[in-house]
Amino acid sequence: MTVPEVDSADIRRVIEYYYERGWTDGLPVMPVTQSYLEEFLAATPRDPDEVLVPLPHLNKNLTVRIAALNAALAGCLPSYLPVVIAAWDAFRLDGMVTRAIWQSTTGTAPFSVLYGPKRTELGFNARGNVWGSGFRANATIGRAIRLGAINGLGLKPHVFDQATQGNPAKYSCFIAENEEDSPWPSLAADHGVAPPDSAVTSTVIRSVLHVEARHTTVPEQLARDFADSFCRTGALVRPDAAGYVVLNPEHARLFDKHGWSKTDVRQAIADAGWRTYRDLAAAGKEAIAGGTGWRLPANHPDAIPQETPADLDAPVQLIKNIEAVQLVVAGAPNAGVSSIVETFSFADRPPPVVKVEEN
Amino acid sequence: MADGILLERAGIPSVSVCTTAFTISADAMARNLGFPGYQYVTLPHPVASRTEKEIDEMVRDALADILRVLGAGLTYREAR
Numbered sequence: 001m002t003v004p005e006v007d008s009a010d011i012r013r014v015i016e017y018y019y020e021r022g023w024t025d026g027l028p029v030m031p032v033t034q035s036y037l038e039e040f041l042a043a044t045p046r047d048p049d050e051v052l053v054p055l056p057h058l059n060k061n062l063t064v065r066i067a068a069l070n071a072a073l074a075g076c077l078p079s080y081l082p083v084v085i086a087a088w089d090a091f092r093l094d095g096m097v098t099r100a101i102w103q104s105t106t107g108t109a110p111f112s113v114l115y116g117p118k119r120t121e122l123g124f125n126a127r128g129n130v131w132g133s134g135f136r137a138n139a140t141i142g143r144a145i146r147l148g149a150i151n152g153l154g155l156k157p158h159v160f161d162q163a164t165q166g167n168p169a170k171y172s173c174f175i176a177e178n179e180e181d182s183p184w185p186s187l188a189a190d191h192g193v194a195p196p197d198s199a200v201t202s203t204v205i206r207s208v209l210h211v212e213a214r215h216t217t218v219p220e221q222l223a224r225d226f227a228d229s230f231c232r233t234g235a236l237v238r239p240d241a242a243g244y245v246v247l248n249p250e251h252a253r254l255f256d257k258h259g260w261s262k263t264d265v266r267q268a269i270a271d272a273g274w275r276t277y278r279d280l281a282a283a284g285k286e287a288i289a290g291g292t293g294w295r296l297p298a299n300h301p302d303a304i305p306q307e308t309p310a311d312l313d314a315p316v317q318l319i320k321n322i323e324a325v326q327l328v329v330a331g332a333p334n335a336g337v338s339s340i341v342e343t344f345s346f347a348d349r350p351p352p353v354v355k356v357e358e359n
Numbered sequence: 360m361a362d363g364i365l366l367e368r369a370g371i372p373s374v375s376v377c378t379t380a381f382t383i384s385a386d387a388m389a390r391n392l393g394f395p396g397y398q399y400v401t402l403p404h405p406v407a408s409r410t411e412k413e414i415d416e417m418v419r420d421a422l423a424d425i426l427r428v429l430g431a432g433l434t435y436r437e438a439r
Contacts (some may be wrong), residue, residue, distance in 0.1 A: 057361050057391070058391055154391070159384060159387045162381065162390075301411050
């Protein structure tokens with residue numbers, strides 16, 4: 001392998017310069033020149049000055065140019081930019097970023113999913129280790145979003161990003177649906193964007209919860225296992241539970257083998273999405289606050305007055321809408337390991353599905 | 360913090376209040392809106408886990424400071 005003749009001290013000097021300016025997520029970033037930025041901007045039909053995400057209360061606008069610059073810093077290739085832009089469009093449409101959710105102590109991370117032929121074209125991993133490291137497209141496009149938030153929207157930790165703990169997905173969290181191993185059409189195809197087009201969904205998340213279910217071949221049991229994980233009391237700051245089920249292909253095929261459609265799976269999880277009043281009260285989350293709408297104990301001064309039910313073991317429904325349960329197939333078809341992505345967006349509507357546009 | 364600054368700019372006397380856990384963000388917001396050194400009142404952290412009585416006491420303790428920043432020209436005793 002031949003390498004260009006350049007003094008490595010110069011490269012280090014550039015990398016250290018970016019650190020000094022506070023333009024990184026803690027890891028080194030790629031040096032970016034104006035000519036390299038132009039290569040990115042050539043990959044999109046969008047105007048470089050177009051605002052993708054406005055944050056007027058911070059005097060910030062994330063433009064196409066700033067999104068491209070941060071994609072380059074993140075280690076993306078220029079050909080990745082249309083996916084980065086689609087992801088930002090989806091964050092704007094999702095509506096939580098523009099409501100300043102990334103300033104919140106909750107500490108949500110960006111989460112996006114890619115669907116369609118761009119997955120294979122750009123080398124996205126949708127199979128084994130889908131949440132893990134090792135794949136440039138997943139790693140750098142997810143990182144481009146986080147760097148865009150830090151540098152473009154000014155959301156630096158300890159300053160405007162006031163997350164109490166944040167979560168590990170804040171470094172990078174961008175997966176692809178494993179359409180090849182799924183028995184069903186993709187989430188994007190369900191919403192009208194099917195191959196040859198590609199699409200992205202984005203939302204904000206609090207955690208990725210591991211669900212290990214190698215034990216059963218009964219679809220009802222599997223659905224109950226997911227519902228229980230959705231409805232853990234620690235996640236219930238709001239009245240209801242919501243998220244994505246990221247189903248490995250083995251679990252997806254189990255449901256499909258029993259004739260369950262994707263809607264059937266989502267409905268079964270939603271139907272089983274309840275806990276008893278007794279369970280909620282044991283954690284002090286049986287009532288709802290008048291101002292915030294958050295869960296708290298019934299004897300809290302902010303609690304909306306409510307009758308204690310006669311039967312403490314009667315179900316309290318926590319998943320009230322099938323849209324609160326989105327379903328994506330990803331991972332290797334090799335074991336009963338799936339996950340739930342605990343989202344923090346609107347639970348009563350489908351996710352925004354944004355078509356990837358390229359030059 | 361932003362609301363307090365924008366209200367002052369609109370000519371409405373106002374005081375921003377935050378707990379000590381948020382002063383870095385508060386100062387950053389003031390700088391961001393072109394008002395470095397903007398005076399606001401800090402309360403002890405936390406709020407969410409205090410009783411109503413403790414919160415009442417906390418606010419009573421802060422009242423003199425709130426009136427000072429408001430520039431109302433009232434003493435604490437007059438305001439009560």
